[in-house]
Amino acid sequence: MRTLLIIGIGVGDPEQMTVQAIAALNRADVVFMPDKGQEKAALRHLREAICARFIEGPYRSVTIETPQRAEAGDDYRGVVDDWHGRIADAYQRRFAEDLAEGETGALLVWGDPALYDSTLRIVERIRQGGFALDWTVIPGISSVQALAARHKIALNAIGEPVLITTGRKLAAGFPDGQGSVVVMLDGEQAFAKIAPEGLEIYWGAYLGSPDELLIAGRLSEVADEIVRVRAAARARHGWIMDIYLLRRG
Numbered sequence: 001m002r003t004l005l006i007i008g009i010g011v012g013d014p015e016q017m018t019v020q021a022i023a024a025l026n027r028a029d030v031v032f033m034p035d036k037g038q039e040k041a042a043l044r045h046l047r048e049a050i051c052a053r054f055i056e057g058p059y060r061s062v063t064i065e066t067p068q069r070a071e072a073g074d075d076y077r078g079v080v081d082d083w084h085g086r087i088a089d090a091y092q093r094r095f096a097e098d099l100a101e102g103e104t105g106a107l108l109v110w111g112d113p114a115l116y117d118s119t120l121r122i123v124e125r126i127r128q129g130g131f132a133l134d135w136t137v138i139p140g141i142s143s144v145q146a147l148a149a150r151h152k153i154a155l156n157a158i159g160e161p162v163l164i165t166t167g168r169k170l171a172a173g174f175p176d177g178q179g180s181v182v183v184m185l186d187g188e189q190a191f192a193k194i195a196p197e198g199l200e201i202y203w204g205a206y207l208g209s210p211d212e213l214l215i216a217g218r219l220s221e222v223a224d225e226i227v228r229v230r231a232a233a234r235a236r237h238g239w240i241m242d243i244y245l246l247r248r249g
């Protein structure tokens with residue numbers, strides 16, 4: 001049987017690696033590096049820093065080129081399903097060719113594998129397709145946790161829930177009945193398009209990295225500043241990852 005360790009590596013700072021993640025990395029015969037879209041540059045630097053710093057012996061590393069998703073259009077689920085199928089094929093090819101029976105591979109996943117990441121669904125899909133594989137998940141520090149820690153805030157109001165959603169969903173408006181909403185994957189700056197009255201925002205970009213940016217305040221007062229700072233940073237770096245908490249003030 002081949003074994004896979006799916007390791008959350010944090011979101012930009014090698015010091016977010018847990019003791020468990022470091023131990024898992026050192027158990028692996030092969031380190032697989034998914035290389036994808038928005039995370040590409042950041043992931044490349046972080047994984048290099050992590051492997052150089054934490055792996056004690058020599059190691060083999062194999063990059064998995066992950067196919068890009070087609071434009072979603074009206075059929076979002078259909079497009080994502082097709083994309084996952086193509087990624088599963090790419091992963092399975094690498095596992096079959098670069099991981100021998102009885103060996104252990106490590107898959108480095110940005111942040112935590114349980115949050116807006118397709119790795120677990122893809123590995124399950126590979127297993128369902130009949131490829132024998134055993135796997136363990138090592139949790140990592142997510143961007144949600146990094147955001148809260150850097151702003152020194154609790155995500156929830158006392159006894160209240162938190163909704164974690166995407167920019168795509170927020171574009172329809174601040175969700176009814178919610179007090180605290182964390183928004184990820186927002187390429188369209190949906191926060192600047194919703195009614196700002198009564199809302200506070202805690203925004204962070206490149207969290208955990210030396211380029212980290214943080215802005216907080218009343219949405220009506222800081223939305224334009226965030227749009228400006230975000231655009232300038234994106235132009236300077238060529239990519240951006242940002243996340244924010246919106247809550248009723």
Ligand SMILES: C[S@@+](CC[C@H](N)C(=O)[O-])C[C@H]1O[C@@H](n2cnc3c(N)ncnc32)[C@H](O)[C@@H]1O
Pocket residue numbers: 011012110111112113114115116117141142143144183184185186204205206207208209241242243
């Ligand atoms: C595909 S999701 C991956 C999330 C990841 N699994 C996690 O645990 O945070 C990518 C989104 O996570 C958020 N994100 C990830 N890393 C970030 C960082 N260092 N700074 C700010 N946002 C980040 C952004 O909202 C980005 O669009």
